[in-house]
Amino acid sequence: MNYKLHYAPDNASLIIRIFLEEIEAKYTCNLIDRKQNNQKDPNYLALNPNGLIPVLETNDGPIFETAAILLWLADQHKCNFPEIENNKRAYGLKWLFFFIQYCSLIAANIILFRKIYWHK
Numbered sequence: 336m337n338y339k340l341h342y343a344p345d346n347a348s349l350i351i352r353i354f355l356e357e358i359e360a361k362y363t364c365n366l367i368d369r370k371q372n373n374q375k376d377p378n379y380l381a382l383n384p385n386g387l388i389p390v391l392e393t394n395d396g397p398i399f400e401t402a403a404i405l406l407w408l409a410d411q412h413k414c415n416f417p418e419i420e421n422n423k424r425a426y427g428l429k430w431l432f433f434f435i436q437y438c439s440l441i442a443a444n445i446i447l448f449r450k451i452y453w454h455k
Contacts, residue, residue, distance in 0.1 A: 336411075337391040338362040341382065343369055347401040348389040350435060354405055358412045401435050 338355065342348030346423055365426050367388050374386045382390045382397040390397050391404045398404050406428075409416035413422045416431075417424040 341365045341367050341390040343367050343388045346388050375426050
């Protein structure tokens with residue numbers, strides 16, 4: 336299965352790319368340029384009516400929201416994430432969502448630091 340990831344370098348897309356690499360999935364990337372308002376383009380809004388990034392195009396249709404994308408990929412690729420029937424699924428979910436939030440905060444801090452201090 337080939338995927339198409341619509342991403343921006345300064346958001347939660349990175350964790351999805353890492354996951355796609357980890358499961359050795361075939362995928363292509365499409366940069367959504369916020370400066371050009373590409374996320375408001377009608378073609379992009381057809382994938383995600385909220386105009387948010389990222390979006391993963393799949394054979395099942397587009398998926399948006401980082402946690403939803405990662406959980407869907409984990410379920411589709413049976414990659415050591417507890418299945419619904421497994422009593423350890425709740426444990427896996429809490430750490431998955433924590434990791435998504437934690438990585439987003441770290442990325443936001445790095446971006447903010449770069450914008451404030453590197454451009455002086």
